[in-house]
Amino acid sequence: MSQTSAKLSFVDRYLTVWILLAMVLGVAHGYFFPGIAGLLDRLSIGTTSIPIAIGLIWMMYPPLAKVRYEEVNKIFRGGSKIFLFSILQNWIIGPVLMFV
Numbered sequence: 001m002s003q004t005s006a007k008l009s010f011v012d013r014y015l016t017v018w019i020l021l022a023m024v025l026g027v028a029h030g031y032f033f034p035g036i037a038g039l040l041d042r043l044s045i046g047t048t049s050i051p052i053a054i055g056l057i058w059m060m061y062p063p064l065a066k067v068r069y070e071e072v073n074k075i076f077r078g079g080s081k082i083f084l085f086s087i088l089q090n091w092i093i094g095p096v097l098m099f100v
Helices: 003-007 014-031 036-042 050-064 073-079 081-097
Strands: none
Touching: 014 036
């Protein structure tokens, strides 16, 4: 194993696999549930698709917040109170303060 791959986390090492899997799941949803396109079109405000906006924020927020996925399991060791506080602080209070 090279030094570069030893430094990458599990998520980073298989990022291409995760992207391809997401693409396959998206195409499969469209194939097996053809009405989903109409549903997603109705969930828009003006020209902005709300599901796509939520997905982009969900995708971009962790790298911007420097989330270290290899340490996420430490949150669950501390109990549900720490986990719920973390979610509240990082996904609700933080973004609200950022926009204010």
